[in-house]
Amino acid sequence: MQPAILKNFDKKKVGFFRFAKLGGSYLITNELGDFHFLNADDFKKFVTGKLSSKNPLYKKLRETNFIKDKLDTGYVISRWRRRNQFLWGSPGLHIIVTTLRCDHKCVYCQANSKDPNNKKYDMTLKTAQKTVERIFECPNPNVTIEFQGGEPLLNFPVVKEVVKNAQKLAKKTLKNVTFTLVTNLTPMTKEKLKFLTDNKVNICTSLDGPRNIHNLNRVYTKGDSYANVLKWCKNAKKFGKPHHIDGLVTVTKAALDFPKKIVDEYFNMGMQGLFLRPVTPLGMAKGVWGKIGYAPEKFLKFYEIALDYILEINKKSHFTEMTAVVFLTKILDDIDFNFMDLRSPCGAGIGQIAYHYDGDVYTCDEARMVSEMGDMSFCIGNVHKDKYGDFINHSVTKCLVTSSCTDVQTTCSWCVYKPYCGVCPICNYMSENDLYGHMPENSWCKLHKGILDIIFTKLSDPMCYDIFRRWIDKINAGKMNYHQSCFK
């Protein structure tokens, strides 16, 4: 006998939605990212059309188009476009690898960094000029240039050349250009900091936690990496807002037992928040995964403790966690934070492009890292031989776009978190040898689902909801800014 929920399904009223059991309730979401928590009884009534129209829940479900008898298609179409407005854009994030040289030997290095004295791994000025030309061929009126490495400050002449050329071309083409530099801060000097501040280059660094954890992960043979980061964070403050330094945390096995200490480290430094990221098995990290890696469940346990602690802090102060913020902008609003991994399709080739020190062009930074492991599958051209049109029309770009479209992913297409999530085909390729990936056993899927489970569980608590809402309202009001490099 057919179950009642299938037999009595109300075809006329029930709009399209996805659902999953979360705790004791049903979480339901729709294509616009709206959501509700329903108990089992209300869920059954909603699906079988037995929810009374006088019930306040009925009104909420109708207003958010879960009940479709008075569907405003114009409104729904408009919001769909707003949530997916990146589809009408072109690459806005351009990552320039100025050098592969680095003075650190981070245990999870994904860039295959080279000896700091070996200048054959530097981008030349000619390649830098060609790279900027290619960047400004892209039709996007808003350009973000992010300097990566190795350690980009070790090739500072190229950083200066790119900044100057880009500012010139931006003026000529009436575009907006912003800059970000990702650095370990060791080669920083007052002169470099002044140039970066004068030219409004945002700075992003890694601070993995207290001294013992940070120095364990980020090995600097000539000194104390942690002390250096602290020194320059304090110096940057002298130059005032907005050119503060933002920090990222890469969580390795060593950090899993210290979530609160890591949060305290950032809070006590006066940072406005932190960005907790799990370590990924790319580059060097893959070879030492047994020492630094962990199962997704362990990171999720760490993350929940850290987030709970941050929410406690927010009872008196403002302090955010960026992973949560990126998801919350999609959950509580229709903001596109341009986080390339959390959109469908992902940003590879169509949202971001990476330009290597030798002029080779890749669909994204992960693709560049894969090339450093000897696999050139995701190279889409070279700045000296090809133009922007060649990069975006490349078959590899199209392949990555297709394989990152969650509507065609077996598991993603019906997942309750589809409106907020995305896939990285290159991470799938590296871990499963398959661009599409097998989601039931996929580590990234488990991580994203787990984090979203935690966030949605907290959203059902009014106090946490208010804090999360405040975070998003500050972004909307422009009072809180995280530049691109912290969340590409």
Add this chain to the structure above:
Amino acid sequence: MNKNVLKLLIDCKIYPLEAVKGACYTFTDTAFAEIEQISKGKLQVILTPKKESKIPAQNIRGEFLNELLHHALRLKIAKNNNSIREYIVTRALAAANPAECGELMQHAYNKKNVVLKKKSKISKVKLSKNFKNKIEKAGLSSRKGYKKDFAGITQNWEDKHSKK
């Protein structure tokens, strides 16, 4: 033979084959799944629990049947909303005028914060003169290659603006 192997008989009149496949796929981190046709309209699902399964062996049957019901419900929801979803996404993607897109987005943003009143028609949304000028300046009003690339995503900046 593994003593924890489960055999479930499924009536395809109640649970369509697609729902059975969906539930089996979801369970591939928990068990090896085989689907066999026993007779017309009847399937047998054989689940062999994996060592690394997080679901205790005694709960797999119940969890699988729950997942099967959920998938069957998902198929019903999708089937009954197929046309309207296609309509919405097609309209959203196929707008010829990117400027209309921007105005619509603004309309949606403004409207999102008020209670829904009446149905609005996209054709009645008027573009403000100021907004039209912004679109022109940003070079988004080009209609070249409309059928292939109406938004000019693959067009070089120089090709678009060399005459200006």
